[in-house]
Amino acid sequence: MTGHVTIREVADHFKVPLSTLHYWERRGLITPERRSRQRVYDADQVYRIALIDIWRRTGRLSIEEIAELLAADDHWRSRVDRQVAAVDAQLADLERARAYLVHLRTCAHGPALERCPEFRAGISVPASLFST
Incomplete structure (x- = not known):
């Protein structure tokens, strides 16, 4: 140009x-x-x-x-590093969401994914949920 x-x-x-x-x-x-x-x-x-x-x-x-x-200050690299980390975290969240959606297409539990053992195995829940 x-x-x-x-x-x-x-x-x-x-x-x-x-x-x-x-x-x-x-x-x-x-x-x-x-x-x-x-x-x-x-x-x-x-x-x-x-x-x-x-x-x-x-x-x-x-x-x-x-x-x-x-x-143009001395801290621009650390600002970029923080943004890269934030984008990486968002990408990981999106990848998890995509994986669950792809699984949902073929899951025998259909839209009741919360009942799927494979889904449950990948989710962290409070331990007190299973205590008596």
């Missing part, structure tokens, strides 16, 4: 309202240039917008977390 693109082109391309780009600018996430009083973005800013949009659309990062990650 050479040159600059207008705020309208960016908004249309990423399917975000102009107000979103204005908000990101107010929050310091992006810094457009001004040409004839119009906001324009260079390649670096467009890629930054793409990154922010990916993080926002996946719902994994709040605007505050995105601002922290984009801040």
Whole structure:
């Protein structure tokens, strides 16, 4: 990409309202240039917008977390490590949920999966449930 693109082109391309780009600018996430009083973005800013949009659309990062990650301070790696750990935990939860759904398709217990011995074997419950 050479040159600059207008705020309208960016908004249309990423399917975000102009107000979103204005908000990101107010929050310091992006810094457009001004040409004839119009906001324009260079390649670096467009890629930054793409990154922010990916993080926002996946719902994994709040605007505050995105601002922290984009801040050029000494703690950015630890912030990234925390986010990676959070995503890993979410992936593990999703994999478990998927496994239960796949099992449900063929389980003889049908939608009463809570009665399935295989399901029960993989679930932790309070020990006092089985004490007399």
